[in-house]
Amino acid sequence: MSSVAIIGAGMSGLAAAHILQDAGYAVTLFEQKHNPGGRATTHKRDGFIFDPGAQYIKQGAPDSVSFITDRFSIPDLIDIARPVWIFDGSGHIQEGDPILNAEPKWNYRHGLCMLAKRMGEGLDIRFETHIAHVQQTHIGWNLYAYQLIRSFEYLIIAIPAPAASALIQASHFTHDIRSQICTQLDTARYNPLISVALGYRPRPTSRPYYALVNTDRQHPISWLAWEHEKAPERAPADTGLLIAQMAPSYSIEHWDTPDADLIPGVVERVRTLIDEELPYPFFTDVQRWPYALPSDKADADKLNALTLAHGLAFCGDAFVGGRVHLAIEHGILVAGQFIGQHARS
Ligand SMILES: Cc1cc2nc3c(=O)[nH]c(=O)nc-3n(C[C@H](O)[C@H](O)[C@H](O)COP(=O)(O)OP(=O)(O)OC[C@H]3O[C@@H](n4cnc5c(N)ncnc54)[C@H](O)[C@@H]3O)c2cc1C
Structure with missing residues (x-):
C-alpha cells in the first residue's frame, strides 16, 4: 500500500482522504x-x-451532494427552513433573493461539526499535531512537528494557502520548487473575521427570516443569524442565540481588542440593526478567524501541475472559494488527479 499524509482534517482534507483510501492508499491525516x-x-x-x-x-455539485445525502448521511441532517434576508449599510432590511432562498441550507441538529465527525469515522487522524515543516527525500516526504513524525511516499496539503505558504517556506526540497510553490500559494488572499455569539434570555422575537446578510459591504456586521432557529436542540427553550459575523474592516480594526471591550460595541450594533430592545446577553463567545474566507483564489491547476510529479498536491477553499461544498469537491477532485498521476507514473 502506498502511504499518503494529508495535512489538515478540514472538509477538503477529509474528502480527499476518503477518495484515496477507497483507491487503496494508506492515508494518515494530521x-x-x-x-x-x-x-x-x-x-x-x-x-x-x-x-x-x-x-x-x-447544495453543490453531485459529488458533494452525494457525500452529504448518501455516503455520510445521518438522521441529524436538517434543511434550515426560514429564508435569509438582506440589509444595506444604513441598516435597511428587506426580503432576500427568492431563488437563492429556495435552495437547501443544510446543517445538523447538533451542529455543523456532525458532518466532519461522520466523515472522520474510519480514517486514521492524528489530532493535536501541528505540522511545522516537511522535508522532501528521494523516496517521499518526512513530516515534522517538533521532531520527525513519520515518512510518507506522498503528501497532500489541505490548509488555508497563507498557512501552507508558511509551511512550505520552512520546508526542505530536493528539487528547487519551493519559491515557485510559494509564488502560486501567495496569490490567494483571505479576509479575517470576528464571530460573536450572543445568548439572550428571553429569546429575541421571532422573525420571517433565519438570518440577515449585508449585501453592500457598508455595514460593520456582515451576517447576523438567529442560531436557535436551526433546531430546538440549539438553545434552551427560554433562551435564544444570535451570531454576529463582523465585516472584514471591523474585524481588522478590532482584532486585538480584548473581548470584554469588543462585546458591548457588537451588542449595540446588533440591537440597532434589528431595532429590538434586548436585555444585555447573559452568554457571549468570541471566535477570531485569521483566515475566514478567501477574497482572491490561487490557481490549483498551475500549482498541482508543478508539484504532482513530486508526489505533492494541494487542495482546499483557497483554490475554489470559501464554501464547505466547494472545499469537499476540491478535495475529491485533487485526490482523483493524484490517483491518475500515480497510476500513470
Ligand atoms: C466565519 C465563517 C463563516 C463561513 N460561512 C460559510 C457558510 O455559511 N457556508 C459555507 O459553505 N462556507 C462557509 N465558510 C467557509 C467554509 O467554512 C470553508 O470554506 C471550508 O470549511 C474550508 O475547508 P478547508 O478544508 O479548505 O479548510 P479548513 O476548514 O481551514 O481546514 C484546514 C484544517 O487544517 C488544520 N491545519 C492548519 N494548519 C495545520 C498544520 N500546519 N498542521 C496540522 N493541521 C493544520 C486546521 O486546524 C483545519 O482543521 C465560512 C467560514 C468562516 C470562517
Whole structure:
C-alpha cells in the first residue's frame, strides 16, 4: 500500500482522504486541533450549540451532494427552513433573493461539526499535531512537528494557502520548487473575521427570516443569524442565540481588542440593526478567524501541475472559494488527479 499524509482534517482534507483510501492508499491525516472539520465546526457551551464558522452548506455539485445525502448521511441532517434576508449599510432590511432562498441550507441538529465527525469515522487522524515543516527525500516526504513524525511516499496539503505558504517556506526540497510553490500559494488572499455569539434570555422575537446578510459591504456586521432557529436542540427553550459575523474592516480594526471591550460595541450594533430592545446577553463567545474566507483564489491547476510529479498536491477553499461544498469537491477532485498521476507514473 502506498502511504499518503494529508495535512489538515478540514472538509477538503477529509474528502480527499476518503477518495484515496477507497483507491487503496494508506492515508494518515494530521490535524492541529482536537477534532476534524476546520472552519466547519461547532461549539457546545452553556446549553447552546452553535456554529462559529460556516453557517450552513449549500447544495453543490453531485459529488458533494452525494457525500452529504448518501455516503455520510445521518438522521441529524436538517434543511434550515426560514429564508435569509438582506440589509444595506444604513441598516435597511428587506426580503432576500427568492431563488437563492429556495435552495437547501443544510446543517445538523447538533451542529455543523456532525458532518466532519461522520466523515472522520474510519480514517486514521492524528489530532493535536501541528505540522511545522516537511522535508522532501528521494523516496517521499518526512513530516515534522517538533521532531520527525513519520515518512510518507506522498503528501497532500489541505490548509488555508497563507498557512501552507508558511509551511512550505520552512520546508526542505530536493528539487528547487519551493519559491515557485510559494509564488502560486501567495496569490490567494483571505479576509479575517470576528464571530460573536450572543445568548439572550428571553429569546429575541421571532422573525420571517433565519438570518440577515449585508449585501453592500457598508455595514460593520456582515451576517447576523438567529442560531436557535436551526433546531430546538440549539438553545434552551427560554433562551435564544444570535451570531454576529463582523465585516472584514471591523474585524481588522478590532482584532486585538480584548473581548470584554469588543462585546458591548457588537451588542449595540446588533440591537440597532434589528431595532429590538434586548436585555444585555447573559452568554457571549468570541471566535477570531485569521483566515475566514478567501477574497482572491490561487490557481490549483498551475500549482498541482508543478508539484504532482513530486508526489505533492494541494487542495482546499483557497483554490475554489470559501464554501464547505466547494472545499469537499476540491478535495475529491485533487485526490482523483493524484490517483491518475500515480497510476500513470
Ligand atoms: C466565519 C465563517 C463563516 C463561513 N460561512 C460559510 C457558510 O455559511 N457556508 C459555507 O459553505 N462556507 C462557509 N465558510 C467557509 C467554509 O467554512 C470553508 O470554506 C471550508 O470549511 C474550508 O475547508 P478547508 O478544508 O479548505 O479548510 P479548513 O476548514 O481551514 O481546514 C484546514 C484544517 O487544517 C488544520 N491545519 C492548519 N494548519 C495545520 C498544520 N500546519 N498542521 C496540522 N493541521 C493544520 C486546521 O486546524 C483545519 O482543521 C465560512 C467560514 C468562516 C470562517
